[in-house]
Amino acid sequence: xxxxxxxxxxxxxxxxxxxxxxxxxxxxxxxxxxxxxxxxxxxxxxxxxxxxxxxxxxxxxxxxxxxxxxxxxxxxxxxxxxxxxxxxxxxxxxxxx
Amino acid sequence: xxxxxxxxxxxxxxxxxxxxxxxxxxxxxxxxxxxxxxxxxxxxxxxxxxxxxxxxxxxxxxxxxxxxxxxxxxxxxxxxxxxxxxxxxxxxxxxxx
Numbered sequence: 001x002x003x004x005x006x007x008x009x010x011x012x013x014x015x016x017x018x019x020x021x022x023x024x025x026x027x028x029x030x031x032x033x034x035x036x037x038x039x040x041x042x043x044x045x046x047x048x049x050x051x052x053x054x055x056x057x058x059x060x061x062x063x064x065x066x067x068x069x070x071x072x073x074x075x076x077x078x079x080x081x082x083x084x085x086x087x088x089x090x091x092x093x094x095x096x097x
Numbered sequence: 098x099x100x101x102x103x104x105x106x107x108x109x110x111x112x113x114x115x116x117x118x119x120x121x122x123x124x125x126x127x128x129x130x131x132x133x134x135x136x137x138x139x140x141x142x143x144x145x146x147x148x149x150x151x152x153x154x155x156x157x158x159x160x161x162x163x164x165x166x167x168x169x170x171x172x173x174x175x176x177x178x179x180x181x182x183x184x185x186x187x188x189x190x191x192x193x194x
Contacts, residue, residue, distance in 0.1 A: 003138055005148075019191060026192040037134070039152070041100055041188035051102075051188065053150065055136070091138035091148065094116060095123040 001093035006052040014081035028070035034061025098190035103149040111178035125167035131158025
């Protein structure tokens with residue numbers, strides 16, 4: 001599995017709007033070819049801190065996510081909600097295979 | 098879902114041993130009550146950098162993991178493999194519910 005952790009810091013007054021936009025992205029993303037996980041995590045101690053945990057069968061499947069309409073809409077919607085630019089970090093998932 | 102990300106930095110010469118010990122922990126952990134995910138991630142650019150992505154139905158299920166024999170054995174096995182103390186960060190998983 002090819003995994004990306006997307007770290008996002010949201011402006012305090014935009015947290016609810018971010019969660020709603022990301023819920024829509026989640027619902028569509030889990031239906032994509034090769035998607036294994038699209039978990040939306042909120043930090044237990046900082047409600048403005050989020051991680052999108054995105055796992056795909058292959059790097060190609062992960063790349064295809066960025067060409068979907070729901071991703072492009074999400075990216076535009078949340079651009080002004082973030083306190084600073086989001087950061088995506090790539091991992092190889094060793095287990096499960 | 099109650100999620101913990103455990104960040105681990107492993108000494109370069111112990112990476113293979115860490116992966117094997119963590120594979121055994123993974124195999125047992127995914128059979129625990131309430132376990133939803135126990136993904137073992139290796140950083141794409143730093144092979145000594147790992148994240149254990151642990152998701153349980155409830156905080157109680159997550160807590161019970163620390164009382165299992167396989168967790169205690171893993172903790173002892175990897176103690177000397179780590180370059181510095183591991184760090185666990187708690188999240189609430191908003192989606193999926």
